[in-house]
Amino acid sequence: MDWPFLFATAKTLLTGVPLTLRLAATSLCAGFVLAVGIAALAGSRFAPARWIAALYVMLFQGTPLLVQIFIVYYGFGQIDFLRASFAWPFLQQAYWCAVLALSLNTSAYGAEIIRGAIAAVPAREIEAARAMGMSGLLLRRRIIWPQALQYGLANYGNEAILLLKATSLASVITLMDVTGLAYRLVSKTYRSEEIFTVAGLIYLALTFVIATGVHLLERRLTPCRQV
């Protein structure tokens, strides 16, 4: 095994980690905000709002992320009003195209996780709170959301890991994240096996850190739960 080459490869690929993390973190945050909005629509009393949410989720879960990235990166430039809008300085950059596509995509999955977590809060515990005079924001803040957070955290952590791995698709629109750097290195050296193995190990290490973090957070939030 060519250790010096592997170390050199690792050193190069690690310079892509900040971009990979930035893509994942930005999309996770923006996607969460969107997801909360979509979940709110999905839980709305008004049927049209629920239809919009269902359509949104279906659209982004039903099409490949790579296609979504291509539509944003290649397609949006064809639309005149987008080119005239304030968003154009952003959409000209591959980074923001990737963030947009990743955020929209993860928000659809996130909305489903949030909806499920809220629905998992036992109805009778909500009733007990109502019977005590709680309603509206107080009921949500004190009873519903804390429990939904417990129920949804593991799933959302899973989504974060999926998202981190999905950022590798951004490399096809010129971004030099871990995968992008690996690809460039392969085209120079033709040593694809070793280089992609190192890239894979880097993703593995990153997901391990995220999974451990989520697990610790979960333990903290559920001091004792015997289900």
Added chain:
Amino acid sequence: MEPIQSATGALSASPVISATGLTKRYDALDVLRGVDLDAHEGEVISILGASGSGKSTFLRCLNLLEVPSGGAFNVLGEDVRFRMKGAERQIADARQVNRLRSQVGMVFQNFCLWNHRTVLQNVMEGPVHVQGRNRHEVREEAEKALDRVGLLNRADYYPSQLSGGQQQRVAIARAIVMRPRVLLFDEPTSALDPELVGEVLKVMQGLAAEGRTMLIVTHEMAFARDVSSRVVFLEKGTVRVQGAPQDLFKGGMDERFDRFVSHFSRQG
């Protein structure tokens, strides 16, 4: 949170809860067909009836967990206001309902403690966050209430770590720290293993002895007979017969009631 008027001589003379012609219908099903009931300060009223007689629905109406389809309804001297939306009656003033609910304690069949909070947090939740009372004072009162139901040593446990009987006693403590003017019990012992029923009934008996106003939907005949000041027997959504337990349980007052009771004692 505005406090409601404290008990004055004038107020205690009027019923704590007064329902007149209360009805409830689900689609084609008439669950309550006009129930009249006045509960006065200090009364302990056992509501008996076969399943499907509407007794739980009636109790849930008193806390507006169910909105009665018809009839008038007065809690703590306030008429509960409704409005019509289409053919359906709705609560007109959500703030009024929240205010009344914080004065009417409810204990459920399935305890319904909040699983994400400790025993002490469960008990302190309402007074601190609904009534906006001082946390330190509430803590003292909550600990006293837990001590009363014999669970102060479980204050930092989570509900899932307790037995059903213990959970129900916590639920009772959670209700009484709200300083309610009336306590509603919806089959408080029905979900418990037989050997755990006694500990809950003992706590309830203590509350009754304190002179608290209580309405209890129950299948515990001995409790109804020995502890309550009045027994109300519901059948098919109306009050079939009511009276002092010593008169009713003597027998001969109402044939249906006698049959109902004998059915239970045969089972027991």
